[in-house]
Amino acid sequence: MAKMEVKTSLLDDMIGVGDMVLLEPLNEDSFINNLKKRFDHNEVYTYIGSVVISINPYRSLPIYTPEKVEEYRNRNFYELSPHIFALSDEAYRSLRDQDKDQCILITGESGAGKTEASKLVMSYVAAVCGKGAEVNQVKEQLLQSNPVLEAFGNAKTVRNDNSSRFGKYMDIEFDFKGDPLGGVISNYLLEKSRVVKQPRGERNFHIFYQILSGASEEFLCKLKLERDFSRYNYLGLDSARVNGVDDASNFRTVRNAMQIVGFMDHETQSVFEVVAAVLKLGNIEFKPESRSNGLDESKIKDKNELKEICELTGIDQSVLERAFSFRTVEAKQEKVSTTLNVAQAYYARDALAKNLYSRLFSWLVTRINESIKAQTKVRKKVMGVLDIYGFEIFENADNSFEQFIINYCNEKLQQIFIELTLKEEQEEYIREGIEWTHIEYFNNAIICDLIENNQTGILAMLDEECLRPGTVTDDTFLEKLNQVCATHQHFESRMSKCSRFLNDTSLPHSCFRIQHYAGKVMYQVEGFVDKNNDLLYRDLSQAMWKANHSLIKALFPEGNPAKINLKRPPTAGSQFKASVATLMKNLQTKNPNYIRCIKPNDKKAAHIFNEALVCHQIRYLGLLENVRVRRAGYAFRQPYEPCLERYKMLCKQTWPHWRGPARAGVEVLFNELGIPEEEFSFGRSKIFIRNPRTLFKLEDLRKQRLEDLATLIEKIYRGWKCRTRFLLMKKCQVVIASWYRRYSQQKKYQKIKGSAITVQSYIRGWKARKLLRELKHLKRCNEAATVIAAYWHGTQARRELKRLKEEARRKHAVAVIWAYWLGLKVRREYRKFFRANAGRKIYEFTLQRLMQKYFLEMKNKMPSLSPIDKNWPARPYLFLDSTHKELKRIFHLWRCKKYRDQFTDQQKLIYEEKLEASELFKDKKALYPASVGQPFQGAYLEISENPKYKKLKDAVDEKIIIAEVVNKINRANGKAASRIFLLTKNNVLLADQKSGTIKSEVPLGDVTKVSMSSQNDGFFAVHLKEGSEAASKGDFLLSSDHLIEMATKLYRTTLSQTKQKLNIEISDEFLVQFKQDKVCVKFIQGSQKNGNIPTCKRKNNRLLEVAVP
């Protein structure tokens, strides 16, 4: 079976025994062996009941991690392996939940790990208690008070590099919820002698070295210090540097911690000034100087150091100087000043240094308390942590007053331990209703009494000796002791009255020995008186009080002359006794928790377990005693529930479940197991087991049973696992199968569905096609029937039609035949009456009918009335050919007449003239066609209007028919000359074109003939009657553009005047009478070089040639 991970009891996986109470057999050897075994397995904590033994491992173990804190948090004390956290948790929880104030007492010799243990307790409590900004600040201040106190109160010693040289008790205060509120620190007996002198291999308090290493140059300068350790007499040089300790960085940590704790800057400054002053005091040296009265007087060798101290502390130099030279004793209003010799001066100097430093330390504690004290007035729960020096025993009678005091303190602690342990034990028995059996144990009250008894106690005697007038020395003190304590069992001295030690050579004469509960310690009596006196000359305290330095002034209130107290200050011993008494009182009100620290070796080395050394510690710590006390009644006790829970598997009735009350279950269980009755007892809530053997037997049985059970569990588990797996697989299989079936069925279904659909579709198709076929067939049948019917009907119809046609033909034929027959019959009938004329009459009638029809048709087909429309309907009958043509002609004439009838007289005249011209020249003169379109205007020249021709107008009084310019051809050369040609009703006149003067006037009757060519020219000759007046100059040969018009008008005018037709000759050769000569004018076809203008040339006397183009 795998190793159980979760612990439910410290008995699980135990190395050796976790609780010494269970140790069998119990003796010193087995005790040490058990511790060693555990130590070798890194188990540094072991219980004695509720007491924790802690062995310093001298190396960091991984057992203080936050995870470990969580592991131990809220767990029962015996549940897990022994641990300082279990104790812390137990203490914290009973403080929080049961409202019990707690104290944690940590004891052990120097270097055993007390201070570390106290820090572990504090850090555990800080980790598990409440959180929040305010709470965290309180925690931080509480935790940070440690570095400050350690710097000023710790030193390197031979045993411990960080040895606390003071006792410390710290009350941490909580509210009802368990949140920290604040704290109060008490300090005990600082080892102040260390300030001025350190044993070999040891150092002064850390702070001196820290300042010199860590302060800045500037700061050192301010403090008038030099960095070199060797400059200071008070600093032991042989181990100024400690391995693994960084003084410089620690200095920064300290300053930071001071700041967190709440020191103001000026306070910090003052503190360091005091430290510097103490350091410098050591450098003041004295030399003897003989006085006049023969006594030696001391003088300060070099005043420079003194001066600097005075500057630092604001003390008047002369005052301090005097205080080092004189001592004033005041007694009964009398002041006596005595000079100090060199030795006294040194004593005074050292006393001042020690006092300054120890008072500074106390002030620091007070100041820290001021910062960390709870701010509220509510009721507080308190957890006290006591980190106090343990028993100190030096070899070779090196034990002095300090050891005496320390051991006294431990004696007291032991006493309270015994008292409280027994008390608790007793209370538990009563609480549980168990019969109380007397427990034998050593009560050290007698030793305490030896030391502290007010009359016969050693401290009382020391005080008595110190206060006694007369010479007091350590020897007188020892003598006194020898007298008073001689009979005390625990006091040993060579010189005592008790003869027992007379021959004890191990006991020197100057020593006494006390049998402490933890062993015998030999004290060297030298220095007891001095140290107890703790004398500081009043001159010095007064000088200090006068300092212009508020802190120093405050440290020496007794220096105030106003408060002079002639009573001696309480001795160191009585002071300590008082504070121890207060402490004890305080502790007695609280629930104690013990941590016993043990140092495994003297070398500060890991892994080394020096049995002799451990044995020594076990002895003086009284640990065996402790176990015995614890075991006096019952070695082991446990509440019923966890007990039943742990062992119930050993009995059938209680396994696996016990239904009744736990106590009954345990009773059944123990009876069943046959444990002898005297071995156990039933308390109210717990079972008490007398002997560890019984417990181990139970454990063995349990172990064996567990193995069986493990096998059983394993078996059942395996079975269960296999079954679960099987069930799971079965379930899986079912699921898979169901899914698969579903899947395959789905597939199958889909396939069937597909096939069904296919078959269905085929069948449907087939059915549809069948139906279609049927329908088609039906349709075809219908169609066929229709067609047949149609054909039939057609046939019928055609037959009928044929029949009807036949019938009609027959009827027609009958009718025709009938008609013919009738005609024949009628003709036969009437032939005898119309035989001669009938044919002609029918013919005429027919002809008439045809004519009638022709004309009626013609009426409708008449062409337009335009004379130039050539259209004419076609001839319908051949026999009407001539008629048709005639009709056309008549129609044309008629329409021409119609056209003419529209003309005015003017138009008629024009057309008459034009008609005349046509008759005269058409087809005769080539010029004619061109003239047809030209209207005949006659008067081309505006004779009557143009003033130029006024004379001409005046000369011609008749109506002018033609007035036009013509060319008169010169008969000599054929050249033309322009003349005005005028035709009046009776005359033809030629006038000059320019002047208008009439050149010739020919009466129309004298004009015989007009000649012209047939060609396209305007030449014409006007032949005159021979012998007439006009003819004397010969005929005129003229040319005009309007020849046709002129000739026509001349013809018409002549005709209307003379009633004779004017002869117009058209020939290409004619003769013209020029005076006597007749000249032939010949027209030839000429070239066209002059355009269309004909040219006239005289060829010879008888020939004029006109070239017509």
Ligand SMILES: Nc1ncnc2c1ncn2[C@@H]1O[C@H](COP(=O)(O)OP(=O)(O)O)[C@@H](O)[C@H]1O
């Ligand atoms: N629990 C621990 N784990 C590791 N080292 C420890 C432990 N306790 C003590 N030490 C070591 O031992 C040294 C001395 O411890 P400390 O508590 O100062 O002793 P004490 O106060 O009893 O004189 C510490 O400086 C530290 O190095």
Ligand SMILES: [Mg+2]
């Ligand atoms: Mg310490």
